[in-house]
Amino acid sequence: MKRLKSVILSVTLLAGAASACASPHATGSTSAPAPPRATQSAPEPPTGAAKPDPAVPPCSLIPPKALAAAAGTAPVEGKPLPNGYCDYRMSSGSLTVAVDHETGKVRHQAARENYQSATTVTGIGDDAFLSPADHRCSVLEGNTQVLLTLFVQEGTFDKACTELMRTAVQHL
Incomplete structure (x- = not known):
């Protein structure tokens, strides 16, 4: 026993x-460790993503009415995230805003080089591009990068992201 x-x-x-x-x-x-599960929550910072900067709160760059007009949805308030980004949840999509003042120029260029579908948009900031396949657009003003991750109805990305980049630069 x-x-x-x-x-x-x-x-x-x-x-x-x-x-x-x-x-x-x-x-x-x-x-x-097990790979993270794919969700529609705030995305992890992609290559070229903006480093959070508390000097300009990302939620201050895109007013709810501007987002509503660009995305064709009801106005929604942005929610500050722990990583320093701003998250907007719409009935038919989402927007995440990231701002980087310190290394914005370098990050903007890295994003442009890494996103295969990057297309230049003229007349916004010092440089701007859209990358529909990656659901991202980036605008550079001086050394400040604003990186937007946008999920909207099919066929509306280019127009919506262009309008949102213009709005962001106006609020910098």
Whole structure:
């Protein structure tokens, strides 16, 4: 009986140790954490994404009425996110705004080079582009980059993003 208890205790301890080692959060674990699940929540910063800058709150760049006019939806208020971005949730899409004053020029150029569908938009800021395939557009004013991630109804992206970039530059 004593030997049986010893065996059961040993098996229990080994099973516990094995499950702890299999956890991606265990110290010394060599297994990779599970990839993040795809959601329509605020996107992770893409290559060329703006670094948050508290000097210009991203939610101050796109007034609700301007977003409504550009996206063809009811006005919605932007919600500041913990990562420093601003998130707008519309009935038929979303917008995330990121601003970078420190390395904006470098990030804007990196985004332009990495987004394969990047198309130049003239007459907005010092440089601007749309990337419909990536749902992103970026405008550079001086060293300040405003990066917009926009999901709207099909066929409205180019016009909506162009209007939103104009609005953002006016509010810088």
